[in-house]
Amino acid sequence: MRSIHDQRRRFEEGFATSVQGIFYVVLLWWCFGLVFDLGGAAYRSARLRSAAVSAAQDAAKYVDVAEIYRSDRLQIDAAAARSRAQAVFQRAMAGIPAEIVVSVQSGVLRDFVVVDARTVAPMYILRGFGMRDLTLTVHFAAEAVPGIEDEYQ
């Protein structure tokens, strides 16, 4: 009996060593996944944010001039603004699949262009740990502003 116990203990000790080693390797691999995948997500997020801001700001420049003369109200040409925002966004996110929803909302004195952009950052390493992807969203609003408000502007 005693020899069986000894033998089992010996096997278990060897097993414990392997498990410990594998655990450290897996832990390090997870750390690598965090750095690589979340770093990629951060890069994608920066791109998405930049693209959304550019799209909204560019779209907010499409002011309906005739409406200013008619009602003295700063109104955005919704169709032109939407198509412009789409074009700017797609160009800025070239190579990265992303979605954008552009809406023109009316304010008291002026209109706003509201951009909701969304992309999915794939997780190449963290997928093995149950995290398939990360959805990134950006919400940005740009206001239509008349050309000159201050001197020398």
Next chain:
Amino acid sequence: MPAGIDLRPKKTCARPARPARPARSEISRLRRGERGDAEVFGMLSFAPVMMAIVALIAAAAIFRAAQTTAFAAARECARVASAHLDPGGGAAAGIAAAQTTLLGSHIPMAQVVIELSGHAGPGSEVGCVVRARLGFAALPLTGWFGLTDAVVRADASAVVEKHKSR
């Protein structure tokens, strides 16, 4: 107890002499010592794998940081260039802005190429591409595993104001 059975230990013939064996405690001690060696060897066999992953982590951290910096430089380049009406002046200012952004990051990049294109006055779209070679020489582990450098590329664009007059 039935009568006639003798339970007293019987005298038997002497066995042939065995070769001398070490005591049980001695064997256990030797085995334990050898087992310790096996454990150390087992952990050491994992060491190169762990070192390779640590090298990957270091390289990935620098690469991702460089990628974000390169994109920031490209975006800054396009934005500054599009703020100028004059294409020549815009290009010079854009490239200078990109270089300043790259210098501010403290990430060692070599062979930096900044290309600016498309500036043709109001309404045109200015594109900026930043390419750089990222060296991992400062990290000793990465060199051991063949990771010496990587190329970082980022692009951005901006539109020159349509009704820009100056």
